[in-house]
Amino acid sequence: MTQLTITAPDDWHLHFRDGDMLNETVPATARCFKRAIVMPNLLPPVRNKREALAYRERILAATPPGSDFQPLMVLYLTNETTPADIHEAISREIPAAKLYPAGATTNSDSAVSAIEALYPVFGAMSNAGMLLLIHGEVTAPEVDIFDREKLFIEQHLDPIHQRFPDLKIVFEHITTADAADYVVAANSNVAATITPQHLLLNRNDLLVGGIRPHNYCLPVLKRNSHQRRLQEVVASGSPKFFLGTDSAPHTKHTKETACGCAGCYSAWGALELYTQVFDDLDALDKLEGFASFYGADFYGLKRNQSNVTLTREAWTMPSEITLSNGDSIVPFYAGQTLNWRLA
Ligand code: DOR
Numbered sequence: 001m002t003q004l005t006i007t008a009p010d011d012w013h014l015h016f017r018d019g020d021m022l023n024e025t026v027p028a029t030a031r032c033f034k035r036a037i038v039m040p041n042l043l044p045p046v047r048n049k050r051e052a053l054a055y056r057e058r059i060l061a062a063t064p065p066g067s068d069f070q071p072l073m074v075l076y077l078t079n080e081t082t083p084a085d086i087h088e089a090i091s092r093e094i095p096a097a098k099l100y101p102a103g104a105t106t107n108s109d110s111a112v113s114a115i116e117a118l119y120p121v122f123g124a125m126s127n128a129g130m131l132l133l134i135h136g137e138v139t140a141p142e143v144d145i146f147d148r149e150k151l152f153i154e155q156h157l158d159p160i161h162q163r164f165p166d167l168k169i170v171f172e173h174i175t176t177a178d179a180a181d182y183v184v185a186a187n188s189n190v191a192a193t194i195t196p197q198h199l200l201l202n203r204n205d206l207l208v209g210g211i212r213p214h215n216y217c218l219p220v221l222k223r224n225s226h227q228r229r230l231q232e233v234v235a236s237g238s239p240k241f242f243l244g245t246d247s248a249p250h251t252k253h254t255k256e257t258a259c260g261c262a263g264c265y266s267a268w269g270a271l272e273l274y275t276q277v278f279d280d281l282d283a284l285d286k287l288e289g290f291a292s293f294y295g296a297d298f299y300g301l302k303r304n305q306s307n308v309t310l311t312r313e314a315w316t317m318p319s320e321i322t323l324s325n326g327d328s329i330v331p332f333y334a335g336q337t338l339n340w341r342l343a
């Protein structure tokens with residue numbers, strides 16, 4: 001196959017940041033995706049309807065002229081979030097709220113320290129039909145970083161799901177066979193996003209032959225048996241797994257330093273990288289469901305109407321992207337060859 005046409009895809013998990021950075025990130029995503037779930041971990045975070053709608057306006061202002069790209073906004077849950085915040089915010093523009101355990105990742109210091117105390121909020125979300133998006137890692141310092149996702153399932157995710165079986169939960173950017181197995185076994189209200197880096201790479205790509213800071217993200221890359229299980233579930237065509245890049249830009253100097261930031265900026269090649277994964281798995285027929293159908297279905301939104309076409313054609317990801325302020329970003333897969341190109 002040298003050409004592949006699929007329904008236009010959506011990205012169900014990414015980070016646009018704010019300010020001037022939007023002029024880079026929003027066009028890069030709108031080039032390919034019709035909608036995106038925009039993570040709220042700004043400083044300060046997006047905590048309520050007013051902040052979410054104001055952020056949405058800033059994103060729309062950075063959308064290329066003529067584009068019909070639609071940002072979908074997410075509330076950032078804190079210890080102070082109330083059921084009233086949920087009732088006020090739930091809307092077409094704000095379909096979801098995000099649970100970050102405090103300290104789990106970038107800008108999560110003001111996040112949730114007592115997850116059980118938020119049960120009234122989860123109850124309100126369940127009743128209102130708002131989705132709960134979860135960064136599923138425990139943060140206790142004594143827990144090994146490679147075990148944090150598995151423990152989160154037992155300690156928090158399963159108790160939440162058992163208590164609120166009607167609450168729609170997206171287990172974001174899963175990285176382990178444990179997470180994949182949990183999602184497969186749970187009821188139809190539990191789904192997961194999977195990033196290109198967790199399908200393409202394993203922890204050897206982070207650590208063998210030298211530390212590679214541009215492959216560092218959270219949850220951290222795991223061993224190859226976990227990578228293979230993620231590949232297996234996407235190749236199975238299960239509607240519980242869908243596209244969420246977790247594209248997360250950090251400037252080059254904040255990645256290439258003694259204590260580097262977590263995040264892979266994949267927007268420049270997102271769909272192309274997933275296509276490569278499905279091609280390598282001999283599962284190109286499953287790409288459209290993963291990229292364009294299952295996320296919309298899970299969110300209860302219409303599937304997109306238009307198409308995109310990919311061509312089998314080699315191209316090289318640039319080694320750096322220069323921002324208007326002179327800073328630069330090293331994109332995910334920098335300097336490497338991709339086999340598929342978006343027309
Ligand atoms: O690698 C990551 N980067 N994981 C996250 O959970 C957050 C993200 C970011 O905001 O940079």
Ligand code: ZN
Nearest residue numbers: 013014039246
């Ligand atoms: Zn993320």
